[in-house]
Amino acid sequence: MKSINDIWKILERIPDPEIPVISVVELGIIRALRYEGPKLIITITPTYSGCPAMSAISIDINNHMHENDIKDFQIETVYQPAWTTDWMSKEAKEKLRVYGIAPPNEQIKHKLNVLTGDHDEEVNCPHCGSNNTILTSQFGSTACKALYKCKECLEPFDYFKCI
């Protein structure tokens, strides 16, 4: 039987299907690991309710478990606490930036107001670092991203929404 630590190491090798520079562990999707007797329970939480990557991630976890000879396991989905971008490490956020996706801001006070549009968020361009950017659309190529444009270097870019 593999130790919980070894399992974490296996899972750290699974990239996010949409953003392959970060792993599912770094993204904060894997919430907990535990053994119930001989059975390994892997607890995951969805990023967005309808995120199609979730089924791809379950398949990837399945494959990695089988490759590592772990047969007695079960994937459990929990919704509480709801996934937040605050679970992403600083390193993961830096990887996103280098990849060309503006990483999510830290949770801000009165975040609800940001979401309902009472005031706007400051987002830095991942290419030139300028904060002179403008929201093109709150909805991007995947559920977790918004579209922005940099007014300094004129590049369009994705922003990983802070939720």
Add this chain to the structure above:
Amino acid sequence: MTKQEALFKYLLRLGDQHLILGHRLSEQSSKGPFLEEDIACSNIALDLIGNANHLLQYAAEVENKNRTADDLAFLRSEREFYNSLLAEQPNGDFAFVMTKHFFADVFDFYLYTELQKSADETLASIAAKALKEITYHLRHTSKWMIRLGDGTDESKMRAQNAINELYRFTSELFEMDEVDEVLLKEKIAVDSSSIQNSWFAKVKEVFAEAGLNLPEEVYMQTGSRKGQHTEHLGFLLAEMQHLHRAFPGAQW
């Protein structure tokens, strides 16, 4: 009515609302006025259907009769659906789609804010998750109402026409029946009369900024709590359920 029966029906009501809203909006995919908006509508449809999946999965679990979320979505008939009449209305022009979702989003925003505190932990956690998404949806539709109302004469006219047409389906959202009565005692459901004032305040605030008006003296339509729908739901279900019924048990 037992607590279990009431909870099952309540979950169907919530799940059906998002399934039908989401499915209708998915019909809009590739027909958006411009690329970013097309992507936005498809994303919102995806959120809604994803959330419906969580709710219907839980409904199936509560019912405990060996049915799955897919069975509930694809093998029930029109009279067994409890989505609002608002949700099933056909898309019409873009102003119509945005107005419909704006009315629904404002309602959802206050409903799910309260549902997070439900005594039923699973429902509360599904609601907390969904609220983050609903907040984005509401921001999107509020901005569109202002843009359309405050835009050209044409866009203002279309938005106002949509409001005049759709307003009659809104009071139904706040209706309560025996299901709510049973669940309110258990602190599981939300007292929808308590969110009606917030709904009006938010709608009026956005319309004031947009230069749009709520019509007066409208005969309010009703029926969905009893499974009585407008003629449009049957056609929607025929398309949505066709594949699953033609190939029973089909899976992606």
